[in-house]
Amino acid sequence: MDPMRSTEATADRIPPHPDVAAVPLQAVLEALVDPVRRSIVTQLADATTDIRCGDFDLPVSKSTATHHFRILREAGLIRQHYAGTSRMNTLRRTEFDTAFPGLLTALVDADRTQPTPVSAHQESPTAG
Secondary structure, eight states: HHHHHHHHHHHHHSSOOOOGGGSOEEEHHHHHHHHHOOOOOOOOHSSOOEEEGGOOOOSSOHHHHHHHHHHHHTSSSEEEEEETTEEEEEOOOOHHHHHTTTTTHHHHHHHHSSSEEEEEEEGOOTOO
């Protein structure tokens, strides 16, 4: 396989990411209102490396998790890229702290000390 073609194919698979400075605060707050999405942000904040989509501890189906990742990406909170066949997630902490100083720290600290139960969002075993 042509290495240039492989690089282009990988670039085509990377979803668009907004400029964090252009994301309205309202969009960020709406993204963070959901406890599943806050859990994703907290897990990324605690991680020392990028996390593969399937490696998060989430009480929802894969398709629902995909929806939550998209909301976080569109709000500028996470960056997604591919490593082989795995979609990896990174918290855009530096960019976010510049645009919204202190917001992520306050959110993650609150989530660690007063975790919101995500059981209300759990899906039944037959949900898909």
